[in-house]
Amino acid sequence: EDKVVQSPLSLVVHEGDTVTLNCSYEVTNFRSLLWYKQEKKAPTFLFMLTSSGIEKKSGRLSSILDKKELFSILNITATQTGDSAVYLCAAFEGGKLIFGQGTELSVKP
Amino acid sequence: SAVISQKPSRDICQRGTSLTIQCQVDSQVTMMFWYRQQPGQSLTLIATANQGSEATYESGFVIDKFPISRPNLTFSTLTVSNMSPEDSSIYLCSVLLGIGNTIYFGEGSWLTVV
Numbered sequence: 626e627d628k629v630v631q632s633p634l635s636l637v638v639h640e641g642d643t644v645t646l647n648c649s650y651e652v653t654n655f656r657s658l659l660w661y662k663q664e665k666k667a668p669t670f671l672f673m674l675t676s677s678g679i680e681k682k683s684g685r686l687s688s689i690l691d692k693k694e695l696f697s698i699l700n701i702t703a704t705q706t707g708d709s710a711v712y713l714c715a716a717f718e719g720g721k722l723i724f725g726q727g728t729e730l731s732v733k734p
Numbered sequence: 735s736a737v738i739s740q741k742p743s744r745d746i747c748q749r750g751t752s753l754t755i756q757c758q759v760d761s762q763v764t765m766m767f768w769y770r771q772q773p774g775q776s777l778t779l780i781a782t783a784n785q786g787s788e789a790t791y792e793s794g795f796v797i798d799k800f801p802i803s804r805p806n807l808t809f810s811t812l813t814v815s816n817m818s819p820e821d822s823s824i825y826l827c828s829v830l831l832g833i834g835n836t837i838y839f840g841e842g843s844w845l846t847v848v
Binding site: 659673 | 735767776777778779782792824826828835836837838839840841842
């Protein structure tokens with residue numbers, strides 16, 4: 626059965642800290658790995674990763690994929706209170722997205 | 735990206751009634767999906783909405799409970815039938831954009847069944 630597992634499930638940090646969120650997957654017909662940020666509304670797209678070892682970066686956020694070890698990480702540097710959200714990773718297998726449980730990040734001032 | 739509009743954005747529904755959620759995209763898209771997110775949970779795919787044919791449902795979801803229409807490449811509806819409190823969830827429309835094969839989400843429809 627296809628599955629995506631995220632860790633940790635929740636995380637509390639202070640402003641300025643750096644965090645690493647983990648996502649592992651076992652998906653038949655894997656095509657890409659996507660990261661989303663969800664606040665009190667629908668998920669907002671962050672990154673799509675298709676190739677191993679190529680870092681994608683957007684401001685303080687970056688992500689990388691390892692297709693050999695079947696995992697991805699999302700890094701957030703110099704965290705701010707506005708980064709508080711649930712971060713979802715999802716594997717796309719051509720027909721649908723399979724979501725992990727999400728990591729709830731709380732950034733304290 | 736695309737602009738994905740969902741209506742209603744929020745509703746409170748009586749037990750036993752049905753509600754139809756609309757999803758309108760500002761460009762033609764190849765694939766449209768409907769997801770459910772129950773309180774405190776991650777997203778679960780209900781079905782893929784197929785243009786001009788019956789939707790493809792995931793295990794645990796049936797057409798009688800969640801009928802879906804997709805009359806063209808920019809519009810789809812999801813009906814939640816004979817609602818019970820267990821149907822209280824966020825229902826999300828999402829689309830696959832051909833460029834980059836990225837999936838984007840609408841703002842969601844928050845349903846509370848009382």
